[in-house]
Amino acid sequence: MPATFIHRSILTVGFLSLFHAAYSAAQHRSYLRLNDLDFTHLPLDIFIQTLISLFIIMYGVLQVAGDFKEIKASADLEDRTWETYRNIPSFYTFSHRGGKCSQLASKSGLEEIE
Structure with a gap:
């Protein structure tokens, strides 16, 4: 089901509501500091707004x-053949030691005779 304008609007409203709950919590903490009160818990309305916003x-x-x-790996791989499992381009190695060995052999004078 493609994302519609309604779903994106619901997501935006959720984020705005969560931002408002966070701002209210910060405002509550500053109120407690100004009145020299101890912080024990958030008010119930901020807590409920946070949970609803989260959902x-x-x-x-x-x-x-x-x-x-x-989640099953076999769900994506059911329509593949055995040959496609062995042919994985990310495992191709083109910089192997054969190139280094041939450079050492040509420098030492051990060139192949044809």
Whole structure:
């Protein structure tokens, strides 16, 4: 399911709400410092707003991210043949010791006779 404007809007609202909860928590801490009160816990409304914002953000991210793939490795590899498993270009090595050996042999006068 593609990400629509509604899903992106939900995600934006979630982030704005979480930012507001963080700002409210910081404002509460500064209020406690000004009145020389001890910090014991956040007020319940800030805590609830943070949890709701977190769930809204999780829902928005799940909708915007798109379809998930299966965790099983065999799910992606079922339609491949055995030859494609052996042919992996990232394992190709072109800078092997054969080039160094041939340079040493040509410098020492041990060139191949044809």
